[in-house]
Amino acid sequence: MRSLKNVLVTGGSGFIGCNFIRVLLNKTPDFNGRIINLDALTYAGNALSLAEIDTKHGGGRYFFEHGDICDRPFVESIFDKYEIDTVIHFAAESHVDRSILGPEAFIKTNVMGTYTLLDAARNIWKRAGGSMREDVLFHHISTDEVYGSLGDTGYFTETTAYDPRSPYSASKASSDHLVMAYYHTYGLPVTLSNCSNNYGSYQFPEKLIPLMILNMLEGKNLPVYGGGKNIRDWVYVEDHNSAVWAVIAKGRIGEKYNIGGGNEWENIKLLSVLIDIVADQAGLDPDKIWETITYVKDRPGHDRRYAIDFSKIKDELGWEPGSTFEDGLKKTVAWYLKNREWIDGIRSGEYKNWVEKNYGKRG
Ligand code: NAD
Ligand code: DAU
Numbered sequence: 140m141r142s143l144k145n146v147l148v149t150g151g152s153g154f155i156g157c158n159f160i161r162v163l164l165n166k167t168p169d170f171n172g173r174i175i176n177l178d179a180l181t182y183a184g185n186a187l188s189l190a191e192i193d194t195k196h197g198g199g200r201y202f203f204e205h206g207d208i209c210d211r212p213f214v215e216s217i218f219d220k221y222e223i224d225t226v227i228h229f230a231a232e233s234h235v236d237r238s239i240l241g242p243e244a245f246i247k248t249n250v251m252g253t254y255t256l257l258d259a260a261r262n263i264w265k266r267a268g269g270s271m272r273e274d275v276l277f278h279h280i281s282t283d284e285v286y287g288s289l290g291d292t293g294y295f296t297e298t299t300a301y302d303p304r305s306p307y308s309a310s311k312a313s314s315d316h317l318v319m320a321y322y323h324t325y326g327l328p329v330t331l332s333n334c335s336n337n338y339g340s341y342q343f344p345e346k347l348i349p350l351m352i353l354n355m356l357e358g359k360n361l362p363v364y365g366g367g368k369n370i371r372d373w374v375y376v377e378d379h380n381s382a383v384w385a386v387i388a389k390g391r392i393g394e395k396y397n398i399g400g401g402n403e404w405e406n407i408k409l410l411s412v413l414i415d416i417v418a419d420q421a422g423l424d425p426d427k428i429w430e431t432i433t434y435v436k437d438r439p440g441h442d443r444r445y446a447i448d449f450s451k452i453k454d455e456l457g458w459e460p461g462s463t464f465e466d467g468l469k470k471t472v473a474w475y476l477k478n479r480e481w482i483d484g485i486r487s488g489e490y491k492n493w494v495e496k497n498y499g500k501r502g
Pocket of ligand 1: 177
């Protein structure tokens with residue numbers, strides 16, 4: 140088991156990062172180090188997602204730093220200030236549709252931002268003689284979308300050739316290659332994980348599941364791309380994060396690990412399950428919700444099917460997804476029903492003011 144002292148989490152105010160920080164701080168007895176969350180608070184970053192930890196500073200173990208991973212002097216100052224020994228790199232532009240409308244932000248953050256972090260780590264983690272420290276780790280969070288699209292059969296393994304189809308997945312593929320290049324060329328101790336579709340609490344309501352939940356609750360149409368036949372492999376966010384923890388704690392340096400839910404669903408079938416759960420929890424008529432399904436124009440280059448073979452992480456590190464889809468979805472719907480304040484904060488843009496209110500103006 141690796142010992143981590145000062146952990147830089149990038150993108151910790153986003154969906155997966157905030158869930159990761161909460162669990163690492165409160166429910167991981169093997170970890171007693173410090174967490175430094177570096178986040179630019181883009182539209183997808185929400186300081187409210189960690190407000191209860193932030194206002195108490197996580198018992199002196201949690202620190203928030205507002206900034207951009209592309210800003211080299213700022214990134215280096217954070218490494219120095221906190222004597223960072225571990226980077227867990229979640230920060231990214233993450234939504235495929237947005238990458239189709241405007242790829243530039245994806246190239247900047249996902250490619251240049253990852254390069255900036257890698258190069259800062261390489262510089263700062265070098266010993267005086269030029270060799271790389273061994274007590275450090277750079278873990279990169281990536282996606283199964285780098286592998287492209289599957290037909291009706293087969294699974295993505297760690298050796299599947301990269302074949303990204305959207306500006307988002309191309310930018311993530313590029314970041315993965317940079318991570319491996321820094322390992323092979325400079326000896327930077329890295330690990331990498333490629334995960335399938337996450338769902339759970341605190342997910343920005345542009346992604347399929349939270350978008351559909353909120354539209355159902357608000358009586359809006361449910362926009363289904365194409366014929367609704369595309370397939371995704373869904374994993375509960377806490378299962379993804381327990382896999383990330385397993386890789387960080389015990390994974391082999393220079394290795395990549397696929398993470399998936401073993402849980403493939405056609406979008407339209409997923410929607411029918413979700414409608415029943417929302418109707419049940421919110422006291423709505425499922426037939427009325429079903430009538431709001433609207434087939435809309437397909438996403439350009441829409442990948443047909445993703446499915447992950449996670450036998451490597453299972454065999455080597457003993458990780459398996461712990462949640463059933465039904466339980467995970469029920470918990471997720473209950474969370475969105477209970478956390479109206481978080482949703483209203485997003486709708487009103489109020490969450491953007493939280494940092495300024497609590498820390499004063501920055502930068
Ligand atoms: P998200 O969009 O919810 O959050 C991204 C976070 O990164 C936000 O807090 C945002 O403010 C921050 N950020 C963006 N640009 C930044 C910059 N230049 N500098 C500093 N911070 C910046 O994303 P997510 O869904 O939580 O995804 C996290 C990571 O996991 C991403 O790398 C994504 O590619 C990967 N991933 C996501 C999924 C999924 O289903 N959501 C699946 C597999 C992998
Ligand atoms: O596979 C991992 C990836 O999963 C992550 O790397 C991405 O960051 C994450 O956004 C997600 O990408 P997808 O494109 O698969 O997720 P999204 O929620 O956007 O869409 C899921 C499926 O639902 C996809 O087939 C498109 C469809 N869809 C989506 C939306 C938003 C609809 O039919 N209607 C919609 O309104």
